[in-house]
Amino acid sequence: MTLEIVSSNKSYGGWHKRYRHRSTSLNCDMVFAVYLPPQAEQGVKLPVLYWLSGLTCTDENFMQKAGAQRLAAELGLIIVAPDTSPRGAEVPGDPDNAWDFGLGAGFYLNATQEPYARHYRMHDYVVHELPALIEANFPVSGKRGISGHSMGGHGALVCALRNPGRYQSLSAFAPISNPMACPWGEKAFSRYLGDDRARWREWDASVLLAEATERLPILVDQGDRDDFLATQLKPEVLQAAAKAAGHSLTLRLQPGYDHSYYFIASFIGDHLKHHAEALKG
Amino acid sequence: MTLEIVSSNKSYGGWHKRYRHRSTSLNCDMVFAVYLPPQAEQGVKLPVLYWLSGLTCTDENFMQKAGAQRLAAELGLIIVAPDTSPRGAEVPGDPDNAWDFGLGAGFYLNATQEPYARHYRMHDYVVHELPALIEANFPVSGKRGISGHSMGGHGALVCALRNPGRYQSLSAFAPISNPMACPWGEKAFSRYLGDDRARWREWDASVLLAEATERLPILVDQGDRDDFLATQLKPEVLQAAAKAAGHSLTLRLQPGYDHSYYFIASFIGDHLKHHAEALKG
Numbered sequence: 001m002t003l004e005i006v007s008s009n010k011s012y013g014g015w016h017k018r019y020r021h022r023s024t025s026l027n028c029d030m031v032f033a034v035y036l037p038p039q040a041e042q043g044v045k046l047p048v049l050y051w052l053s054g055l056t057c058t059d060e061n062f063m064q065k066a067g068a069q070r071l072a073a074e075l076g077l078i079i080v081a082p083d084t085s086p087r088g089a090e091v092p093g094d095p096d097n098a099w100d101f102g103l104g105a106g107f108y109l110n111a112t113q114e115p116y117a118r119h120y121r122m123h124d125y126v127v128h129e130l131p132a133l134i135e136a137n138f139p140v141s142g143k144r145g146i147s148g149h150s151m152g153g154h155g156a157l158v159c160a161l162r163n164p165g166r167y168q169s170l171s172a173f174a175p176i177s178n179p180m181a182c183p184w185g186e187k188a189f190s191r192y193l194g195d196d197r198a199r200w201r202e203w204d205a206s207v208l209l210a211e212a213t214e215r216l217p218i219l220v221d222q223g224d225r226d227d228f229l230a231t232q233l234k235p236e237v238l239q240a241a242a243k244a245a246g247h248s249l250t251l252r253l254q255p256g257y258d259h260s261y262y263f264i265a266s267f268i269g270d271h272l273k274h275h276a277e278a279l280k281g
Numbered sequence: 282m283t284l285e286i287v288s289s290n291k292s293y294g295g296w297h298k299r300y301r302h303r304s305t306s307l308n309c310d311m312v313f314a315v316y317l318p319p320q321a322e323q324g325v326k327l328p329v330l331y332w333l334s335g336l337t338c339t340d341e342n343f344m345q346k347a348g349a350q351r352l353a354a355e356l357g358l359i360i361v362a363p364d365t366s367p368r369g370a371e372v373p374g375d376p377d378n379a380w381d382f383g384l385g386a387g388f389y390l391n392a393t394q395e396p397y398a399r400h401y402r403m404h405d406y407v408v409h410e411l412p413a414l415i416e417a418n419f420p421v422s423g424k425r426g427i428s429g430h431s432m433g434g435h436g437a438l439v440c441a442l443r444n445p446g447r448y449q450s451l452s453a454f455a456p457i458s459n460p461m462a463c464p465w466g467e468k469a470f471s472r473y474l475g476d477d478r479a480r481w482r483e484w485d486a487s488v489l490l491a492e493a494t495e496r497l498p499i500l501v502d503q504g505d506r507d508d509f510l511a512t513q514l515k516p517e518v519l520q521a522a523a524k525a526a527g528h529s530l531t532l533r534l535q536p537g538y539d540h541s542y543y544f545i546a547s548f549i550g551d552h553l554k555h556h557a558e559a560l561k562g
Contacts, residue, residue: 009539009541009543009544010504010506010535010537010538010539010543010544010547011543011544011546011547012546012547013547016543064345064346064542065345065346067348067351067546069543069546069547070348070546070550223291225291256291257291258290258291260290261345262290262291262292262297262350263290263291263292265292265293265348265350265351266291266292266293266294266350269351
């Protein structure tokens with residue numbers, strides 16, 4: 001598998017690099033970003049934090065706006081940010097060109113319905129194909145963490161909960177916590193997965209957490225002035241599932257914060273430390 | 282003068298706010314951004330750092346990408362980011378719609394030539410009108426610092442050097458150091474100021490520094506892999522002027538860094554500390 005370099009920027013003594021490659025999971029060309037801290041050039045094997053972005057994002061939003069590189073450089077964390085959906089002229093999007101389905105809105109699942117099933121397999125891409133590429137091409141320790149925002153928070157939770165043993169740390173910002181029961185999730189799941197709601201349960205973090213056997217401590221930050229909190233995000237459902245099943249979930253309701261990257265940037269440091277603690281231990 | 286709030290995001294315990302107002306200097310509506318650290322709500326009078334962005338930018342680039350809020354919150358610095366030119370349907374831009382002149386490229390000077398003279402008075406806006414607005418509406422101490430990037434680095438240097446006593450601290454990232462003698466500057470100065478190069482000297486940081494009497498210590502960071510270094514930026518001319526006139530200029534050539542916000546974010550902390558030291562002393 002060849003990686004074609006797209007761009008390279010020195011950042012906090014390390015490097016922000018973007019690569020293009022042909023994805024066999026998604027049947028299209030994909031671009032991802034990686035932040036390599038200075039330690040990556042010093043022969044040290046480093047843990048990797050996978051960051052999954054939200055609706056409409058690409059690999060660029062987090063790397064440009066979260067301000068994560070400073071602490072990643074200090075902690076010696078590699079950060080990998082994939083795109084949020086398959087891309088390209090051959091990939092079908094939303095029939096109405098909406099922003100909450102299709103391109104930029106892959107929902108980190110494996111679609112079963114036409115015309116999406118051939119390309120929309122972001123779960124397999126994020127969990128298997130991309131880590132294999134990263135682990136073949138960069139100085140990694142083999143430890144993996146995963147985090148994300150909104151649709152990407154849902155993605156991080158679901159990727160970790162569906163694949164026990166694969167991630168050693170987990171967190172999320174304002175995740176879509178119960179996608180089966182919110183408008184964004186209902187639209188996406190019905191089209192990607194079909195009308196049988198029993199199938200939806202396999203991709204819903206709150207359902208999966210209730211049944212999970214692996215006990216990863218989960219950190220979730222949520223702004224209490226987030227416009228999507230009540231209708232789309234519903235962290236209280238995730239919290240109830242954690243409580244009922246005895247999982248360790250730290251849900252922090254942050255007063256005054258909204259859904260933007262200003263919110264993420266304000267708390268990314270705590271998340272990086274949460275991951276580094278588990279990944280470097 | 283009324284300020285209309287455009288948006289408001291909580292950020293590192295403080296607030297990122299954007300305002301629209303009618304500018305009397307520029308004869309158009311303008312938007313600016315302000316970062317108010319948590320101390321602004323605690324009855325403390327705070328110093329203000331003015332940040333001037335580069336070509337094609339608005340008030341948003343720095344606030345989204347520089348990662349300055351974390352340390353500004355810690356240091357108790359207000360940061361104000363104006364737009365980079367007058368805006369609106371009534372404002373003439375580049376006749377060829379180029380990105381290096383006109384809209385997004387006001388060069389922080391007062392134009393004397395038609396059709397630009399009525400609107401392109403960014404110097405007066407940045408040095409007088411905007412600080413008056415800030416000082417009437419926010420809890421400020423009266424101390425002012427100024428910094429910027431590329432065209433905005435030129436702007437910061439020129440605003441401070443033309444107005445001794447008005448700023449108590451000064452720095453720049455990759456400034457256009459000798460605009461009279463580079464393609465970006467020659468294009469802008471000839472159109473905004475006319476063909477008489479004697480007039481251009483009043484807006485060239487290297488010329489102004491050679492003649493300056495005020496002795497502000499200046500911090501300049503410059504990436505040595507910046508594509509614009511040799512043709513457009515020329516920090517060596519500024520350095521020679523500083524040396525000849527006995528000014529304190531710390532020019533740091535940062536190995537491997539380019540012209541992007543990844544470069545700015547990597548060193549913004551040093552600049553904020555440089556300003557805070559002078560502004561809070």
